[in-house]
Amino acid sequence: MGQQFGRRSWAEPWKIKMVEPLTMTSRAQRERALAEAGCNTFLLRSDDVYIDLLTDSGTSAMSDRQWAGMMVGDESYAGSRNFYHLEAAIQRYYGYRHVVPTHQGRGAEHLISRVAIRPGQWVPGNMYFTTTRAHQEQAGGQFIDVIIDEAHDPSSPHPFKGNIDLAKLEALIAREGAEGIAYVSVAGTVNMAGGQPVSMTNIKAVRALCDRHGIKVYLDATRMAENAFFIQEREEGYANRPIAEILREFCSYTDAAWMSAKKDSLVNIGGWLAVNDLGLFEELRNLVVLYEGLHTYGGLAGRDMEAMAIGIEESLQDDYMRSRIGQVRYLGELLADWDIPIVQPVGGHAVFLDARAFYPHLPQAHFPAQVLAAELYLDSGIRAMERGIASAGRDPATGDHHYPRLELTRLTIPRRVYTQAHMDVVAESVKCVWDARGAARGLHMVYEPRYLRFFQARFEWRDRSTGSRTGQEAASHPHPAAEPAPV
Ligand SMILES: *Cc1c(COP(=O)(O)O)cnc(C)c1O
Numbered sequence: 001m002g003q004q005f006g007r008r009s010w011a012e013p014w015k016i017k018m019v020e021p022l023t024m025t026s027r028a029q030r031e032r033a034l035a036e037a038g039c040n041t042f043l044l045r046s047d048d049v050y051i052d053l054l055t056d057s058g059t060s061a062m063s064d065r066q067w068a069g070m071m072v073g074d075e076s077y078a079g080s081r082n083f084y085h086l087e088a089a090i091q092r093y094y095g096y097r098h099v100v101p102t103h104q105g106r107g108a109e110h111l112i113s114r115v116a117i118r119p120g121q122w123v124p125g126n127m128y129f130t131t132t133r134a135h136q137e138q139a140g141g142q143f144i145d146v147i148i149d150e151a152h153d154p155s156s157p158h159p160f161k162g163n164i165d166l167a168k169l170e171a172l173i174a175r176e177g178a179e180g181i182a183y184v185s186v187a188g189t190v191n192m193a194g195g196q197p198v199s200m201t202n203i204k205a206v207r208a209l210c211d212r213h214g215i216k217v218y219l220d221a222t223r224m225a226e227n228a229f230f231i232q233e234r235e236e237g238y239a240n241r242p243i244a245e246i247l248r249e250f251c252s253y254t255d256a257a258w259m260s261a262k263k264d265s266l267v268n269i270g271g272w273l274a275v276n277d278l279g280l281f282e283e284l285r286n287l288v289v290l291y292e293g294l295h296t297y298g299g300l301a302g303r304d305m306e307a308m309a310i311g312i313e314e315s316l317q318d319d320y321m322r323s324r325i326g327q328v329r330y331l332g333e334l335l336a337d338w339d340i341p342i343v344q345p346v347g348g349h350a351v352f353l354d355a356r357a358f359y360p361h362l363p364q365a366h367f368p369a370q371v372l373a374a375e376l377y378l379d380s381g382i383r384a385m386e387r388g389i390a391s392a393g394r395d396p397a398t399g400d401h402h403y404p405r406l407e408l409t410r411l412t413i414p415r416r417v418y419t420q421a422h423m424d425v426v427a428e429s430v431k432c433v434w435d436a437r438g439a440a441r442g443l444h445m446v447y448e449p450r451y452l453r454f455f456q457a458r459f460e461w462r463d464r465s466t467g468s469r470t471g472q473e474a475a476s477h478p479h480p481a482a483e484p485a486p487v
Pocket residue numbers: 057104105106107129131132187191220222223259260261262263270271
């Protein structure tokens with residue numbers, strides 16, 4: 001059969017047992033909904049959304065086994081059996097010795113940042129992540145980006161754009177000394193770079209460099225299972241190794257990890273911290289009681305921990321992961337075939353549209369990636385997310401916007417939720433927005449929250465002909481309202 005057709009398709013290694021109807025909306029309804037949401041897709045009601053590609057966080061479909069696991073939740077306050085299942089799954093698949101559950105990823109980031117950062121210390125990392133950096137800064141640390149330059153170039157075909165630039169890291173160590181560095185913060189598949197992986201060779205080299213200076217290496221393991229797939233696919237010597245084995249080897253070069261289980265682990269809520277050092281563990285286990293809950297539930301119900309334990313195992317099946325990444329790649333290839341500018345290579349969890357290339361007529365301070373997310377919603381009810389200047393926030397020292405080189409709109413694919421036909425519909429809507437790109441107007445921010453502003457900021461359209469503001473100035477602006485020169 002394969003010979004007859006000349007090719008063999010992949011398909012999801014599951015079938016659908018339960019369905020959830022989607023909402024169809026009219027253009028007039030969407031215009032109203034977007035205006036009410038201040039042109040911020042985070043402020044839309046999900047009832048007004050057709051295909052929801054806002055995030056892959058907590059939006060995955062659980063399996064029948066996970067739902068069955070929910071029914072055997074042990075809701076004891078202390079020592080729930082589900083905690084021990086979770087602990088065993090993390091020890092087995094990620095390989096760390098001691099486990100602290102947290103309600104989600106940022107709960108874990110909060111704890112590790114408090115314990116491991118002294119005020120004034122540097123935290124080098126392979127590109128920032130919003131919540132990670134926010135907690136590092138809250139703890140008095142200063143994040144510094146040491147990712148390779150290729151990560152900032154949406155068209156660079158480098159197979160491991162998540163890699164740490166060893167020369168940048170070494171220069172930082174030389175300048176600040178090992179004691180000036182809290183730890184190296186490594187993330188598997190770098191979200192803000194477009195879901196780009198880190199190679200095994202790179203993490204080994206980072207480990208060796210840090211060993212020479214006595215610096216710890218901590219891993220944001222949120223999408224590390226997906227990272228393991230790329231190592232299997234692209235790195236010499238790993239083609240025949242199972243993803244689970246690759247993941248465990250990668251983790252073995254790090255001292256601790258935190259996790260948003262809402263991503264890789266196929267659950268709707270949950271996270272954890274895991275460390276090898278007993279002293280560090282004791283501090284974290286003590287602190288978790290203050291902020292999350294007792295150390296055997298960390299803000300989670302027993303049933304959530306059971307679903308997570310099962311999800312960890314399911315997320316590391318090779319055939320599952322092939323279809324997961326295959327679906328994301330399918331969407332990316334549809335767009336690339338139409339010459340629509342996306343971040344290449346297509347990453348693990350999302351296709352990132354290059355909003356600068358969509359809207360060269362809009363300065364970055366007019367929020368092109370936010371504009372693209374808004375236009376896409378207006379066209380079809382598809383919800384995407386801004387990953388550009390709004391997400392990048394402000395420099396705490398100067399109060400000016402950070403101006404990231406990447407100005408992206410993210411089409412994030414939930415796991416096991418949408419079909420290939422949905423991907424076709426998404427691609428067609430992006431094409432319509434692309435074809436109408438010349439007419440797009442910019443936005444200006446009329447409300448700016450102090451922390452993680454992209455979640456709750458509100459925007460208004462700028463005047464079509466002059467590009468000037470049509471509404472009032474930012475209402476609750478924590479910094480002087482002077483608008484920096486566009487870059
Ligand atoms: C989502 C995410 C986090 C934070 O986790 P939450 O569960 O959303 O609190 C941390 N790091 C990365 C890379 C993430 O994608």
